[in-house]
Amino acid sequence: MSLSSKKELNLETQTGEVASAAGNGPSPDFRHQLGAQFDFSQLMAKPNGQEFFTLGRMNGFKNGKSRGVLAPEKRAIIDERIQMEEAGGEWKRYDEIGLTPQDMMALIKEGTQTPAPDLSKQIDLWWKERESDALWKKPDHPDFPLKAFNGKSGPTPQEESDLQQHRRRIQQIVDELKISEKDLPRLLHFDDFSRGTVYVRDYAALPGALRRLFKMEPDCICTPSNRDELVQFVHYAAKHKIPLTPRGRGTWALGGALATKGGLILDLANFEKTIEIDAMNKRATVSCAVDFQSLEEELQHHGLTLLVRPSNKYANIGGFCSVGDPGKGGAGLLAFSNGHIGNVVEKLEVVIPTSRDEVKEISRNDQALADFLGTNGRNGIITKITLRVGEKNDDEVETPVAVSFPSFRLALDFAKKLRDEVSADRVAFRPLHLEAFSISYLKALHVAETTAAFSDDGQTHRPRTSDLGQHDGLPERDCLLVVFANERECREFEKYALAFGHGIIVDHHGGHVLWEERFQPLKLRRRGDLLTSELMLPLDRAADYLDEMMPFAEKLGVELLPICYIMDNGEALVIPQFLTDRRKRFQYYRHFSLVPVLARRAIKKYGGRPYG
Known part of the structure; x- marks a missing residue:
């Protein structure tokens, strides 16, 4: 009806x-733990404004001001839980033991070691430093955009x-x-x-x-x-x-x-999922909601494989066509051999956003095809895609190798030289994939791999970044991951690489470890929130760009963790990502502001363009 x-x-x-x-589970912002793993007194011991205004957000409710006093019976519950956890008992969320966010805020208030006048003085000083910035308008300003600070109990x-x-x-x-x-x-x-x-x-x-x-x-x-x-x-x-x-x-x-x-x-995540395979013509037609992993599994039944893949194998194919370079779509794994996904798109079915019920089929020889690739659906919603796929040779196994260098610049210089040699057919091998990893990224990945590692005594130990490579096999220097279709080509490349000199090291085990990690680019999020700016740069300008931006980011207290996908056309997809913590509200704002700065500098000085 x-x-x-x-x-x-x-x-x-x-x-x-x-x-x-x-009410049956925690919200995404309920990150803290009760007891020894969440030290309330230390949280407020150094109130520099950031921690003070972080509290309400971190505890999952809008009003950042604590109200009321912790009831004695609630205090007794908390003391009991802390004793149990210190004795190795089971950890439970506070809402599972009858506590509310308001109770937790009252507990935090009790743990405050700084007198109220000193706290107020530091907060006023923090706001004064930002009076001229429209983004940081003070809470009592009539245009202040954050409702979390207005203390209202009901709608206006x-x-x-x-x-x-x-x-x-x-x-x-x-x-x-x-x-x-x-x-x-x-x-x-x-x-x-x-x-x-x-x-x-x-x-x-x-x-x-x-x-x-x-x-x-x-x-x-x-x-x-x-x-x-x-x-x-x-x-x-x-x-x-x-x-x-x-x-x-x-x-x-x-x-x-x-x-x-x-x-x-x-x-479109719940859009119908259909897959049609034309094995004779090596074509696959899928609906937009099909993910790359499902299609790859189906293709393998027919002796076929994808020619272009994103680093997230569960990404939707329609979404990957819609993002990335305008007119080309997304780029990721195997980009050195096959480029963007637009290179293998044979046909699109799109719904045009007009007042008429308009659906179009656009083939590869139609110039309008580029209008729907990498344009985020502005010109039309992709509903069906036909892709050209490749033949899978069971006798050949993808063979990765990592080549490490004393510096990231040397890694990118080697990648450029290798790309020029391959394009001119002056070498007896052709890589499928080239990707450069900075040592800062590898260190962060190592820590993420071993985060929350428990020792025999039941204590949690944070791994030392100096232990890099001792357990997980990751390369210990800036490196270039090179992947080949077979072992023969890999052996030929190894001879070529060693002749390059500059103290490079060929690491087969490290290459396998990195290639196994190719579908987990967001593993770093175990350590915090990941922010990034994705950029297309000329390969010969990428090192200059990173040499300028990495020290600049350090001044903001941020360590860039760059990686670069080397493209087939002499460009590099540069990803200068970094870790932050959105629970530290104003620090997160400052770090977030770095994202557009990274993009603007690449565009204005280094001939780059935004990827997406």
């Missing part, structure tokens, strides 16, 4: 269900009005598209948790101020399961001039799947 315009849509149903579900008249308008917008979608009560939970999500938490981030967490500044919270999330339903939503958004943002699995970390003007999010 469809909902008529006379029947009011009950928004409380979805909101209530989500709230109940959220304006917020109440916005809520009513939101209800009317959802009701209009339901009425006009004739969405039945049965299909409503499947097709639309408009609860606060989905809109304000799940769909305002991808693999990187964005600061709350930016989310509000750019209106990243959508009005509604649409989740079509087939092309007809998708066409309806696209037609509706175009007809009413509503911003529409397509989203795959959100596995990118640069905001391509985030709204910037509100509107509708078109979530």
